[in-house]
Amino acid sequence: MYNRILIANRGEIALRVQRACRELGIETVVVYSEADRDAPYVRFANQAFCIGPSRSVDSYLKIDQIISAAEIGNVDAIHPGYGFLSENSHFNEVCRSCNIDFIGPTPEAMEKLGDKNQARQMAKIANVPVVPGSDGLIENEEEAIKVARLIGYPVLIKATAGGGGKGMRVAANELALKAALEQAQNEAKAAFGNGGVYLERFIDKPRHVEVQIIADHFGNVCHLHERDCSVQRRHQKLIEESPSPRLPEQARKELCEAAVRLVKAAGYTNAGTVEFIVDQENRFYFIEVNARIQVEHPVTEMVTGIDLIKTQISVASGKPLPFTQADIVPRGHAIECRINAEDPSRNFQPCPGKIEKIFIPGGFGVRFDSHVSAGYVVPPYYDSMIGKLIVLKENRNDAIQSMMRCLSELEIQGIRTTADFHKQVLSHADFVQGIVDTKWVERELLSK
Amino acid sequence: MYNRILIANRGEIALRVQRACRELGIETVVVYSEADRDAPYVRFANQAFCIGPSRSVDSYLKIDQIISAAEIGNVDAIHPGYGFLSENSHFNEVCRSCNIDFIGPTPEAMEKLGDKNQARQMAKIANVPVVPGSDGLIENEEEAIKVARLIGYPVLIKATAGGGGKGMRVAANELALKAALEQAQNEAKAAFGNGGVYLERFIDKPRHVEVQIIADHFGNVCHLHERDCSVQRRHQKLIEESPSPRLPEQARKELCEAAVRLVKAAGYTNAGTVEFIVDQENRFYFIEVNARIQVEHPVTEMVTGIDLIKTQISVASGKPLPFTQADIVPRGHAIECRINAEDPSRNFQPCPGKIEKIFIPGGFGVRFDSHVSAGYVVPPYYDSMIGKLIVLKENRNDAIQSMMRCLSELEIQGIRTTADFHKQVLSHADFVQGIVDTKWVERELLSK
């Protein structure tokens, strides 16, 4: 096991990783920007290095400064957390070249699954369903029709140079396709100077379901079941839960097994998340792999009783997984709400500033992963998440009730947060019925 | 189920009960003294009544004021918490006479088990072992010797009017007994003007082990396994845990079954705790019953996954227990440390005052049941407990590690607390080995 670990991150995840280390008897070295010098994990660290000014590019993204701190701090390994350098295979590489373990997958596995197209190819090889589409550009109408028949209607026409929905068309049948194809090509040409388009099946009201994976260096791969992250705003997850509501047992099983197949095929180690979208018929399609620990990992910890960060550290240090798939028995229902320093009434604009007062909710089955306390100043330089409120209860309805209670207990003075917005979501009939999709927030709550 | 409940208590337990109510969709009415008007549960309540000045006798012990608030608040039931009026059978009686459910046992059961001698008699009938002793006074030497042979040496001679160890003698054999008896009688006569003494077996280095019980109105009685509360200072519990370390499976089983027998014999309902002392040979002896929820109930909730307060409310409202004994499967090891506003360096004298800053520990398997936050003023009128730090981990060693981590994260400025003292206990070899008894703290930590 390691003696000393450097935590190359900030905020709640830095504290989360530090807690795991301390409970394992591992010393922690933290690096921080000038904006974070008063953070609690800086106080709790065995050693702390200021690595630069507030802006991430001058501090948390400075590989040389972090490695230098790691060498002076004489650490055995680096935990990258999420974001920042966590999926940077070059940083991963540099750590290993300096004989410092990178707590995560190998640079090779990271690149293999990090690149969307490579990952998509690997998924096909591993017999993991992907969204059916034309591999490559559509040259002409005949080809379009041929491909459309293969992948099935409705189809989505996408500009290869695409972005912002320009050059996008949905076609429900051949007639519509013929008309839409030319429109899309012209629109794409006008917008991007490139008329190249391709086809894929259009998925209506998709849900976001992901599978937590953990793998050791002995070929053991386990899934820790799924998380449903369909409550999103502009592709930003707001609420995550496990198990996924209304997902049939058979689909759940196949989804998790598919994730394991893909990860095995890539020779992936340590923790990772395989993301899928699930359509209204509960068919699932692979989207991408996140080669790191994720913000919402506590949801999985709560239902499985497994500490993911400790397991990450353990397998990185060369130990085999301490459990088998059969040992992993989920219990109850967990929900997480991300508490962001944002003002929902002003289009969720960030509200950095000093937290004058805070009452932190607690109680049976309640967890608040956060680095803030009264007097803490939320810096304007980083993402606006100040904490994650997580509850575990016997069933989904109890979990919703408990989360509502916790959200009303969470009193914060000095900055605006998304707490009340979460109450709006949790008390909405669609959420209670578990029928939200990834566009639901914009459609039902924000468009009105 | 109830629509509205009045919480006749203060501090962390008032908030704990309120949380259960809110998650059950039950409105709460709270009563508070002038010293507690800024408490969070007062803000969170649907209705709140100030019932008097700060002193308990003028507020939290004023039955008429509480009942008056209950009537105006139009509640269905009253939860008494612990302490104050929780074991007052008269208050229990009054509630029922006003058609307000008292969330606890019937006044009859409360009295039956509340009185030590009655409880001891009932235990004998229910074949629950009690500390062997002379039933009644010892008249002369011959009788003393006869009784001592029955109950077995070493014996303890106790003054019936006793107190403060006066008139107490331990005798290891007949010779010692003859000498000690007269000394004890004379000492008792001198001290209390009453030379009456009785005998009971002397238990060396006893551990305090108690069993959590819950019973409904349909004769269903379940035990939720045991708690070990041997870490005490002057009979005040400091640390509680479950399961009890080093207690053989057979003894554990018999202990829990004995508790169920006693409670059934008394026709007891709702939550209660049967307290035992366990000697070095793991023989156990019934001491008393606490006819209420206890401070340390979260320890049991953590290992069993059962919400005791919700279950109390549910059975009080006339519902059957939602589980059977077989459903109750403890998982992991839980430890609780009571955080008191006391100064260990000054003989644990209370340190009321304003909490200027506080960092509350959190993370996976961590629970801090407390009503305080930065800016809260700990009033000098009530007991000094400001919170309970509870951890649940896979095994006892992990739980100790986690608790140590949490205690060092718990930063409180403005008042002194017992947090550091707990670290001293948790890092002591005797505690780690699980061999502490109820006098251990005084003997090992305070006498030096």
Added chain:
Amino acid sequence: MADSVENQGQEGGAEDVFSVERIRRLVELMKEHDLREIDLRHSRQRIRLCRGVEEVPVMQAPAMMPAAYAPAPVVAQPAPAPSASAEKTAAAVDGPHIVTIKSPMVGTLYLRPNPKAESFVKVGQSITPETTVCIIEAMKVFNEIPAEVRGKVVEILCGNEEPVDFGKPLFKIDTRG
């Protein structure tokens, strides 16, 4: 923080409100009585002075909750942390000569001996310490509440049959009258 000075506004006017001389007198008053804060308002005019350490911030209490009264003896100066209703009246009647009769218990307030009778006291009426100002019913017991102060009733702060709790202001008495 029982001490509090409130501007009557008799000598109203913006110039007066901003008079440095008055502020100096107030500050000396503050030092003298070691006040932490002075907050003076007259309709839309306000003077607020703070000295020494930061005050204990009190979170806003929900409106339905009768908890926003400061600790004080049963007969005392008006509480500085005013509830919505007290706010309204603070401007009208206040000052060292005004005392508030507060409820000594939780119960239901009755301003009349019986539904048909006249109220015990009316605004403008002179009272002695023995005058019964109201009845508070708790647990079927009707408790007659004496004024415990001599003066003239200037305001009745609660409605008939309204639930009251300990320390709730019931009447304002002008001890000069």
Added chain:
Amino acid sequence: MADSVENQGQEGGAEDVFSVERIRRLVELMKEHDLREIDLRHSRQRIRLCRGVEEVPVMQAPAMMPAAYAPAPVVAQPAPAPSASAEKTAAAVDGPHIVTIKSPMVGTLYLRPNPKAESFVKVGQSITPETTVCIIEAMKVFNEIPAEVRGKVVEILCGNEEPVDFGKPLFKIDTRG
């Protein structure tokens, strides 16, 4: 918050409400009596004065942790939240003419070009902005650190081969010298 004067409402009467003369007298008053804040309003007019720093409480940091330096440019006034060592020296050398050279990176500090050589600079020595004052080694790279300021070395704050992090004060320079 340092001394701040904030006003709202640009409507008539503002001149006399916000007369500098009055504010000056108010501030004198505040200084004299250690007031933290004065807040005057009339309708949409307002005068609010705050004095002194609202202390941002910093919890005690473990001794081994080089984190007790306030944010500042690489060359700046001595940090307001001084470390134990800076504390000691603050009394000795400080003032507007003293600037501190701080470490621009994490690394190991070398005060000599090589173990046998003399230090780059000594106390009392005059330096130019181009003078190399030390080397900081990070990832096997030896970075020469220029003074970036003209003056006389009055104090060397770190030891040879000591680990330093970003913003750590290294030298104190008297810019008068």
